[in-house]
Amino acid sequence: MPSEKKHKRSIVFFLVQDFSMIAFAMAIEPLRLANLMLGYECYKWRLASHDGAPVRASNRVEVAVDASLADERRNLSGESRPTMVFVCSGVNVENFNNKSVLAWLREEHNRGVSVGGLCTGAHVLAKAGLLSGRRCAIHWENLPGFAEAYPKAKVFADLYEIDGGIHTCAGGTAALDMMLSLIGEDHDDTLVNRICEMALTDRVRSAQDRQRLPLRARLGVQNAKVLSIIELMEANLAEPLSLIEIADGAGLSRRQIERLFRQEMGRSPARYYLEIRLDRARHLLIQSPMPVVEVAVACGFVSASHFSKCYRELYNRSPQQERADRKQYQTAA
Numbered sequence: 267m268p269s270e271k272k273h274k275r276s277i278v279f280f281l282v283q284d285f286s287m288i289a290f291a292m293a294i295e296p297l298r299l300a301n302l303m304l305g306y307e308c309y310k311w312r313l314a315s316h317d318g319a320p321v322r323a324s325n326r327v328e329v330a331v332d333a334s335l336a337d338e339r340r341n342l343s344g345e346s347r348p349t350m351v352f353v354c355s356g357v358n359v360e361n362f363n364n365k366s367v368l369a370w371l372r373e374e375h376n377r378g379v380s381v382g383g384l385c386t387g388a389h390v391l392a393k394a395g396l397l398s399g400r401r402c403a404i405h406w407e408n409l410p411g412f413a414e415a416y417p418k419a420k421v422f423a424d425l426y427e428i429d430g431g432i433h434t435c436a437g438g439t440a441a442l443d444m445m446l447s448l449i450g451e452d453h454d455d456t457l458v459n460r461i462c463e464m465a466l467t468d469r470v471r472s473a474q475d476r477q478r479l480p481l482r483a484r485l486g487v488q489n490a491k492v493l494s495i496i497e498l499m500e501a502n503l504a505e506p507l508s509l510i511e512i513a514d515g516a517g518l519s520r521r522q523i524e525r526l527f528r529q530e531m532g533r534s535p536a537r538y539y540l541e542i543r544l545d546r547a548r549h550l551l552i553q554s555p556m557p558v559v560e561v562a563v564a565c566g567f568v569s570a571s572h573f574s575k576c577y578r579e580l581y582n583r584s585p586q587q588e589r590a591d592r593k594q595y596q597t598a599a
């Protein structure tokens with residue numbers, strides 16, 4: 267009988283305002299396809315929100331839900347108790363601070379329910395105190411602010427992470443990879459491959475596959491020496507290396523590095539290094555509540571005034587204006 271089939275999971279997707287629709291859909295669709303292929307309801311799910319009202323995604327589409335937080339609290343001690351709970355969030359997640367939701371997540375985890383986060387959901391799990399000392403994944407754009415806000419979490423720019431019953435993914439299509447991994451654990455590669463064929467995806471990416479395009483493709487640069495120097499720069503933003511240290515690490519002279527960057531990047535290595543530090547600063551200003559002076563220090567600037575001067579020269583506005591414009595946009599949205 268279908269009801270006697272094993273490997274049944276019951277999943278709650280808790281939707282947070284401005285959640286990522288692509289991550290949400292990519293998490294549910296492989297479950298639907300698995301049920302279709304298996305011929306029975308191996309996976310079932312329901313949607314929940316804090317008050318049971320529809321939730322608007324970041325693309326402004328409203329999604330109706332099946333339950334409220336109060337309903338889910340009651341379900342914890344009944345037959346409708348889930349085996350997994352996923353927090354679905356997206357932009358502006360750093361502003362989420364619903365203590366009732368955070369307490370509920372801790373309670374679910376303490377009762378043996380697996381918890382997880384899609385896209386920026388790691389922010390909510392960390393705020394609930396569930397990621398201290400655990401590996402987790404988050405979208406690359408949110409990683410700098412997350413790492414500064416939750417230094418005890420072991421955050422990685424991986425597609426997804428599973429650590430101690432806590433599942434996190436970077437969002438977008440990474441949710442598909444994480445769910446296919448779970449389905450593979452429950453069944454076998456044959457089912458996963460059939461789902462991939464139906465979803466028109468040619469492979470399942472591993473958890474450690476990169477989120478972003480390789481530097482070679484992202485920057486359109488082919489020179490291996492330049493790419494290795496840029497990787498070195500990106501790994502040392504808080505405490506910038508001197509050009510002499512970079513030259514030693516690359517096995518080139520300062521003059522050679524200067525010439526290569528002029529040819530490949532159209533600017534000096536010092537200028538390029540400054541720009542990627544300022545890009546990191548911009549993400550911190552937008553994605554975290556860190557004071558401007560702390561953002562400056564985190565990006566290797568010796569003073570807030572020097573940081574502000576450089577920021578204004580590149581972006582034509584001050585760090586304070588950047589943050590104010592972001593808040594205004596969030597309010598308008």
